[in-house]
Amino acid sequence: MGVFGVYGVKNASAIIYYGLHALQHRGQEGAGIVTFEGEQGYRHRALGLVNEVFNPAILASLKGDIGIGGVKYANKSKGGLDYVQPLYFHHNSGDFAVVNDGNLVNSKNISDYLERQGSIFQTRTDSELLAHLIKKDANEARIFNILDALNMMEGGFAFLILTKNRIYAARDKYGIKPLALGRLGDGYVVSSETCSFELIGATYLRDIEPGEVVTIDSHGIRSRKYSQYQRHKMCAMEYIYLARPDSDIDGCNVHAYRKESGRRLYRECPAEADIVIGVPDSSLSAAMGYAEESGIPYEMGLIKSKYVGRTFIQPSQEMRENGVKMKLSAVRSIVNGKRIVMVDDSIVRGTTSLKIVRLLRDAGATEVHVRIASPMMKHCCYYGVDTSTEEELLCSHRTLEEACAMIEADSLGYLSPESSIASTFGCSELCLACFTGHYPTSLYQGKIENEVE
Numbered sequence: 335m336g337v338f339g340v341y342g343v344k345n346a347s348a349i350i351y352y353g354l355h356a357l358q359h360r361g362q363e364g365a366g367i368v369t370f371e372g373e374q375g376y377r378h379r380a381l382g383l384v385n386e387v388f389n390p391a392i393l394a395s396l397k398g399d400i401g402i403g404g405v406k407y408a409n410k411s412k413g414g415l416d417y418v419q420p421l422y423f424h425h426n427s428g429d430f431a432v433v434n435d436g437n438l439v440n441s442k443n444i445s446d447y448l449e450r451q452g453s454i455f456q457t458r459t460d461s462e463l464l465a466h467l468i469k470k471d472a473n474e475a476r477i478f479n480i481l482d483a484l485n486m487m488e489g490g491f492a493f494l495i496l497t498k499n500r501i502y503a504a505r506d507k508y509g510i511k512p513l514a515l516g517r518l519g520d521g522y523v524v525s526s527e528t529c530s531f532e533l534i535g536a537t538y539l540r541d542i543e544p545g546e547v548v549t550i551d552s553h554g555i556r557s558r559k560y561s562q563y564q565r566h567k568m569c570a571m572e573y574i575y576l577a578r579p580d581s582d583i584d585g586c587n588v589h590a591y592r593k594e595s596g597r598r599l600y601r602e603c604p605a606e607a608d609i610v611i612g613v614p615d616s617s618l619s620a621a622m623g624y625a626e627e628s629g630i631p632y633e634m635g636l637i638k639s640k641y642v643g644r645t646f647i648q649p650s651q652e653m654r655e656n657g658v659k660m661k662l663s664a665v666r667s668i669v670n671g672k673r674i675v676m677v678d679d680s681i682v683r684g685t686t687s688l689k690i691v692r693l694l695r696d697a698g699a700t701e702v703h704v705r706i707a708s709p710m711m712k713h714c715c716y717y718g719v720d721t722s723t724e725e726e727l728l729c730s731h732r733t734l735e736e737a738c739a740m741i742e743a744d745s746l747g748y749l750s751p752e753s754s755i756a757s758t759f760g761c762s763e764l765c766l767a768c769f770t771g772h773y774p775t776s777l778y779q780g781k782i783e784n785e786v787e
């Protein structure tokens with residue numbers, strides 16, 4: 335998911351629209367916006383890309399200078415319109431809306447607790463759990479209910495809560511999910527990624543801290559900590575694959591991270607070849623780094639059709655395979671007769687890698703050496719990144735040699751966890767749990783089905 339919020343800017347819906355546009359890479363299944371003008375809330379959400387979901391008439395109907403929005407990515411168990419956020423809630427103390435990027439690991443415990451008290455749910459989203467927890471005790475001031483509710487939540491999350499005159503922006507205490515704050519004119523914006531600030535002309539102020547809730551209203555910005563416990567375990571996959579290269583996360587630019595990981599990848603896993611190519615788009619920076627460090631020329635050996643969704647977030651195997659077929663082509667005149675180093679950001683199931691290796695061989699490549707700018711992915715993610723079940727992962731039960739044979743490469747090499755962390759230039763610690771199995775939180779439900787919001 336990608337989340338975006340605006341406070342104190344005229345025609346907030348138009349700004350949110352552009353903000354979500356810049357976050358489109360974080361989810362293509364659906365999009366939604368909620369705004370407030372006075373007491374009245376307005377919502378529109380639908381399945382589809384941001385520019386399919388909204389048009390000028392719809393945006394004009396979303397009135398007010400305050401609002402939040404989200405883009406959602408396809409997920410097997412939590413798909414469809416019901417799961418497109420923000421969710422909108424009616425309450426006699428005032429309507430409100432919630433959007434979230436992430437996944438709680440103790441959602442079952444919380445929903446059991448709430449259901450024992452009489453709650454019933456329309457969805458299995460963490461946003462709905464948060465809404466119920468916030469309204470559990472109507473006698474308390476809202477902010478204290480929010481602090482209490484967040485304290486009960488374990489996992490990775492970036493919540494935006496919208497009321498008629500206020501936005502609350504909260505980040506998990508482990509620092510797994512990104513959330514940044516910016517200034518736009520006299521108002522404020524909050525976003526999953528800083529790349530959206532550039533597009534709308536906003537100035538980056540700072541990241542929301544792990545365990546922090548920022549309140550944005552007519553008094554400006556106020557910060558509160560809902561937990562004394564604080565870590566900086568940013569999701570490594572944000573740097574490796576998810577985020578846009580022009581975003582900065584925890585002070586480290588994503589393109590710079592990827593390029594450095596490519597340089598380190600060459601030092602750890604050199605290969606003799608004629609050209610280095612990257613798998614578009616998220617691997618191009620790492621391929622540049624690999625080429626720079628090795629002295630092997632960097633070439634554009636693969637071209638991607640721009641208007642097809644990302645491969646590993648398609649919900650079914652069939653769709654994933656078709657996705658690969660439809661969106662990548664090898665450039666025959668470049669790869670024909672060449673020994674190739676193909677740099678990719680990660681291997682999840684191996685479906686994509688196998689297809690690309692075959693594409694390159696069909697186009698005349700004499701050798702294909704696959705180099706991965708992240709460690710071997712062996713475990714699933716419980717924090718909202720749909721990296722698949724452990725059984726489906728190429729490397730969960732295979733050696734390096736077996737994985738290499740599965741994708742039909744001449745050789746295969748991965749970046750070490752140490753170099754993955756070092757590629758941040760010391761800006762940040764990282765969560766590397768899907769590679770190392772060391773999860774920053776308890777898992778509560780143990781090896782639960784991967785639940786993604």
Ligand code: SF4
Pocket residue numbers: 490510568569570571572714715716717718719721765766767768769
């Ligand atoms: S387990 Fe992997 S995908 Fe999930 S938050 Fe950690 S690094 Fe990111």
